Amino acid sequence: MKPDLLKGHLDLLLLAVLAEAPAHGYLVIDRLRQASGGTFDLPEGTVYPALHRLERAGLLDSSWDEASARRRRVYDLTARGRAALAERRAEWRGFAAAVGRVAGVGLA
Amino acid sequence: MPDGVDRYLDQVAALLRVHPRRRGRVLDELAAHLYESAEVHGEDEALRRIGDPAAVARAFAPRRRDRLWEERDRLAAASMLLAMLLSLPMAADLVALNDRVGHSIRWPALALAPSALVAVASCVLVLARRPLGARLALPLAVLVGSTAVATLLGAGPTGDLLNGYQQGIRHGYETAGCSGRTLAACASDHTGEVRLNFSLGALALALGYLAAVTGWVPRRPRGRRAHVA
Numbered sequence: 076m077k078p079d080l081l082k083g084h085l086d087l088l089l090l091a092v093l094a095e096a097p098a099h100g101y102l103v104i105d106r107l108r109q110a111s112g113g114t115f116d117l118p119e120g121t122v123y124p125a126l127h128r129l130e131r132a133g134l135l136d137s138s139w140d141e142a143s144a145r146r147r148r149v150y151d152l153t154a155r156g157r158a159a160l161a162e163r164r165a166e167w168r169g170f171a172a173a174v175g176r177v178a179g180v181g182l183a
Numbered sequence: 184m185p186d187g188v189d190r191y192l193d194q195v196a197a198l199l200r201v202h203p204r205r206r207g208r209v210l211d212e213l214a215a216h217l218y219e220s221a222e223v224h225g226e227d228e229a230l231r232r233i234g235d236p237a238a239v240a241r242a243f244a245p246r247r248r249d250r251l252w253e254e255r256d257r258l259a260a261a262s263m264l265l266a267m268l269l270s271l272p273m274a275a276d277l278v279a280l281n282d283r284v285g286h287s288i289r290w291p292a293l294a295l296a297p298s299a300l301v302a303v304a305s306c307v308l309v310l311a312r313r314p315l316g317a318r319l320a321l322p323l324a325v326l327v328g329s330t331a332v333a334t335l336l337g338a339g340p341t342g343d344l345l346n347g348y349q350q351g352i353r354h355g356y357e358t359a360g361c362s363g364r365t366l367a368a369c370a371s372d373h374t375g376e377v378r379l380n381f382s383l384g385a386l387a388l389a390l391g392y393l394a395a396v397t398g399w400v401p402r403r404p405r406g407r408r409a410h411v412a
Contacts, residue, residue: 100212101219118234119220123212124242127205131249145219148212 085125087167088115090134090152090160099140099147100126126150134159187226188217191236198240202253203317204398209243256317259395260309263302266388273377277344280351286343294340298326309396317396327389331382341381349374 092098092106104122107115129135134156140149152160174180192210199206213233220229233239245253281288301323308316333339337346351357352370361369393399 099215101216118238119216119232120213120234120236120239121242123209123216124239127209127243145215146211147215148208 084167085117085121086129086134087160087163089122089125089129090156090163093135093150093152094157094160097149097151099149101147103150129156187230188214188221191217191230191233194236195240198237200240200244200253202256202398203312203314203396205253213239256309256396256398257312259392260306260316263388263392264306266384267299267302276357277348277377280356281344281347283356284347284350284354286347286350288344288347291340291344295330298323298330301326305392305396320393320396324389324393327385331386334378334382337378345374345378348377 088107089103092103092110095106098106100119100123103126104119107117107122126135126137130137130150134153135150136153137148137150140147192214195213196206196210199209201209217229217233220232223229224232251258278288301319305316305319305323308319310316330339330341334341334345336342349370352361352373353366355366358366358369360373364372
């Protein structure tokens with residue numbers, strides 16, 4: 076999938092991936108790729124600025140994980156992040172249903 | 184660290200336009216990512232996957248509303264230099280009055296020179312985005328802090344300088360703002376104001392500068408974190 080197609084939806088995808096469990100950047104990218112069956116294979120460097128932006132917006136919290144052999148920054152959803160995820164999921168359902176109706180594509 | 188990863192991080196670092204405190208975090212995160220990715224996919228593939236360093240650095244650039252906050256270290260450095268420049272006329276007044284009453288300013292000038300030199304060096308280096316600039320901020324705060332305390336107590340080289348200033352006004356060499364008061368009272372009032380303004384102003388400026396260049400912000404309370412899956 077072209078990275079441009081993902082641009083407007085990256086926040087929703089990152090929040091959804093982190094809603095499963097806290098994760099560091101590499102793991103977030105890996106989960107994103109796995110969950111999409113390899114469809115979301117975006118330039119990995121673009122995920123970190125998005126994580127930082129979501130943290131600045133108060134939707135994520137992060138701290139260094141010093142427990143493992145390699146020091147990593149671990150991200151977790153905040154309460155505001157969970158609320159934002161619920162809101163964006165609802166928006167996405169409405170949007171996808173509307174596009175499907177117009178384009179004549181049924182959603183499974 | 185593999186050479187390619189090292190070069191990649193250098194390229195990102197050269198193009199990153201964020202606060203030095205955040206810069207370290209960004210580079211640490213990218214380094215950890217590249218290490219892990221290189222172990223799994225090999226260095227070339229890891230570098231291909233992470234994307235063009237210029238694009239990655241650009242993506243970290245703050246939005247317009249956050250730009251002032253990200254550049255607060257350089258704003259503080261510019262403000263510090265401006266404050267030093269604006270204080271020059273007052274310093275010239277102090278020197279002139281000390282000179283007229285026959286007070287030597289050699290000792291006070293020598294004692295204050297390190298603070299001024301460290302301040303200028305730190306500001307110039309911060310403006311040039313050199314890490315040494317931020318490292319000089321703590322010694323600067325200590326120098327300014329001790330000078331401010333000595334000034335408030337009327338001791339040390341600045342105490343000498345202010346004594347000369349007070350004598351100059353008392354002898355009538357400077358009478359601006361003294362109307363309706365005896366020269367002795369005016370000298371005492373002026374000197375007291377200068378002492379307080381210089382000490383507290385310099386201390387506030389140095390501490391504000393220290394916070395801005397080191398990226399210090401009040402700590403937020405954190406909740407307990409679940410384990411990484």
